[in-house]
Amino acid sequence: MLEDRHNIKSWFYLAPALVLLGTFIFYPIFNAFFLVFLEDYNYLRGTFEGFTLTQNxxxxxxxxxxxxxxxNTMxxxxxSVPLSVVIALLISVWLNAVPIKRLQGFFQTIFFLPYVTNAIAIGMAFAFLFNQHYGLVNWFLGLFGISPINWVGLRAGWGTAMFSLLVYVTWLGLAFKIMVFLSGLQGIDKQYYEAARVDSASRSRIFRRITVPLLSPMIMYITVTSFIGAFKAYTEIIGMFGERLGPAGNDRAMITIVALVYDALDxxxxxxxxxxxxxxxxILFGVTLIFTFINMQVSKKRVHYG
Amino acid sequence: MEQAVYGNEKQIKRRRRIRLGIVYALLVFFAIFILIPFYWMILTAIKVEADVLRSPPLLWVSPTEWQFANFSLALERAPFVRFIINTVVVAVISTIGTVITTVLSAFAFARLNFFGRDILFFILIATMMIPGEIFVITNFITVVNFGWIREQTYFNAILAMTVPFMTSVFYMFFLRQAFKQVPDELYYAAKVDGKTDRQYLWRIMVPIALPTITTITILNAMNTWNAYIWPRLVTQREEFRLVSNGLRDAFDEGIGPPLYHEQMAAALIVTVPLIIVFLMLKKYIMRGVSRSGIKG
Incomplete structure (x- = not known):
């Protein structure tokens, strides 16, 4: 290692970050475990009745x-996660196949746009796209003779509202995944593909036997982080449906676990x-842990770390 | 035999061209899927209200009929300029704080040797798995106890929105990687020249890691632009809010007609600054995002 120990100096460099992390990350973790075991705690009065394991x-x-x-959360x-991972993977493979660099950059910019927008603003645009009378979606369906559907309007049903929300969430999730996959693809050694071509392997075989295995650590990482993100879905729902978290007259139809947290916090x-x-x-943390663990187990068998 | 395996050159070329054509068609199809919401937002924002409320919808408005009055209507409905200023103030302050704290700590993790370093780093990384909602509950009480919420002044609102976000484990990790790539020889050379660690950090490492710091700055600013939950919790007055809250509140639970043309004009006002920043700093943003997906 570099030189000998600099204990005091090191802690001086770490101090600003550690003070903030201690206050806003570590203390809240411990406090959450403390709060959850208090019976009838009222923070304004600072009173509680005793301790409880399960009441809360x-x-x-x-x-x-x-x-x-x-x-809804599940x-x-x-x-949205499997759908956006698969679509993003395909798009990035196609993007990577574009021989003209400038054209590739142009498409890349377009596919990246959802990442740099405001989730509320775009959510509102999606809600209007799905508008029963004036929206683009029903106009499009109308071309095929389908009569207007009440997707997200007054007293719209759970099913149509959820469908619209899923389209939006999937759309929103593509950008980040495409960028990560594309940079992964560009890092794959061309020799593998040349060898496959010499063996005259088919396109789909190359995709399944070379591209996916070599990209698997990244696919794994993206899947895990996307699941963690998707379990926390909330802002997207606010964007599309507002604070009532559902179509008007069908309030809270799109409620999620995070929404329960903020309802209680309100x-x-x-x-x-x-x-x-x-x-x-x-509970949300527990769900996240379980799925991350399952993902890890799957990855042990399937992921190829080259 | 050779013929059968490789086909003749013309055939291969034709097949490749067809394949490329299909790839382009698919890319264009998905590009349209991505662009439609933006197009619909822009189109609605420049339509007159009567045209917005028309069924079937107009899919095009000729430039002579573009309606810019919707933007001033939106700006009258809620102080969006104020929201944008608030957001910029919060983004700048929290980013400066984040860069300072993460540069210092990433330097310690990358270059110094101290007791408990690896354990501490592991613990920090582990916190990245914990959903933010767990922190929000206690942090809300904490900022109330700090006196930043009740009878809130603008200064207090800014403190409540920035101080909890003045550091980040993820950026610390990100910067540590960049610092670790600086060759050890430079460190020894600086030592021989009689430079202190502090001088070495700010004069050599920070300039070398500048692309990474730029990326962190941009990603952090973008997070502020999208922040919804925390600002909503800790701001007590409408004029202290950030763009996301301002936009949602201006058109939520509205009495009377939903005013789509104004909604989309306001949404566009909020969307455009970020897209302009993106197009100017595309290189840094894309690099940061693609790298953040690569572990190690």
Whole structure:
């Protein structure tokens, strides 16, 4: 290692970051575990009745919206993540095949645009795209003789609203994945492809046997982080549906686990609310951990670390 | 035999051209899918209200009929210029803080040797897995206790929106990687020249790692532009809010007609600055994003 130890000097360099991390990251983690075991805690009065193992989790689990929130969260994650990973992978392979550099750059810029937009602004644009009377989606369907569907309007159903939301979430997730996959593809040694061409392997075989295995660490990383992100879906829903989290007259139809956390936090002054928020957040953390663990197990078998 | 395996040259060329044509067609198809929401936003923002509320919708407005009044209507509805200024102020302050704290700590992790370094780094990395909602609950109480929420002044609102975000484990990790690529020889040479660690950091390492620092700056600013939840929680007055909150609040639960033309004009006002920044700094943003996907 470089030189001998500089204990005191090192801690001086670390101090600003550690003070902030201690206050806004480490303390909140411990405090969440503390809050969740307090019975009837009220932070305004600073009072609580005692300690409880399960009360706060029970509050969340018996919330009339909990099943809907959990179902929506899972659905968003399990539809939008695989869909956007596959589409992004295909787009990046096609992009990589474009021989003209400037044209490739042009397409790259377009595909990157969703990453540099405001999720609220674009959410509002999507809501209007799906508008029953004036939207582009129904106009398009009308060309095929399909009569206008009430996607996200007054008293729109859960199914159509969820479909619209999934289109938006998938659209929003593509940019980042395409960029990461493309940079991965550009890092693959051309020799592999030349060898495959000499063996006259078919296109799809090259894709399955060379591209995907060599890209697998990146696909894995993107899948894990995208699942973690998708479990936290919230801002996208606000963008499309506003604070009522659903079509007008069908309020909260698009509620998610994170929405439960913020609902509880909005009532922060009332007894038990903060502990409930902590319980909902810890449930989310648990779900994230389980899926990350499963992903890791799968990757041990499937991912090729070259 | 050779003929069968390789085909003749003309055939191969033709097949390659057809294949490339299909690739272009697919790319154009998905590019349109990506662009449609932007087109629809722009188109709606420049239509007169009567044309917005027309079924079937108009898919094109000729330049002579572009309606720029929608933008001034949107700006009258809510102080978007104020929101943009707030967002820029928050982005600048939190970015300066983030760069200073992460440069110092990344230097310690990359170049200094101290007790518990590897364990500490591992613990920091582990926190990246924890959903932010867990922090938000306590951080909200913390900023209330710091006196930044009640009877809020503009200064307090800025503090509440910036101080909790003045460091980042992810950027620390990102910068450490950049610092580690600086050859050790430079460090020894600087030592021989009698430079202190502090001089070495600011005069040699920071300039070398400048592309990475630029990337961090841009990514951090973009996060601020998109921030919705935290600013909504900690701002007490409308005029302290950031663009995302301002935009959502201006058109949420509205009484009366939904005013799509104004909505989309406001959405465009919020979207355009970020896209301009992107087109100017494309190189740095794209590099940062593609690199952030590569571990190690």
């Amino acid at each position: 989790f029970r509050y969340v689990l018996t919330d009339p919206n909990f099943h809907l929130a959990m179902g 659905l968003i994650a399990f539809v 009532r922060s002054g009332t007894t038990g609310a903060l502990s409930e928020a902590a319980a909902a957040a810890l």
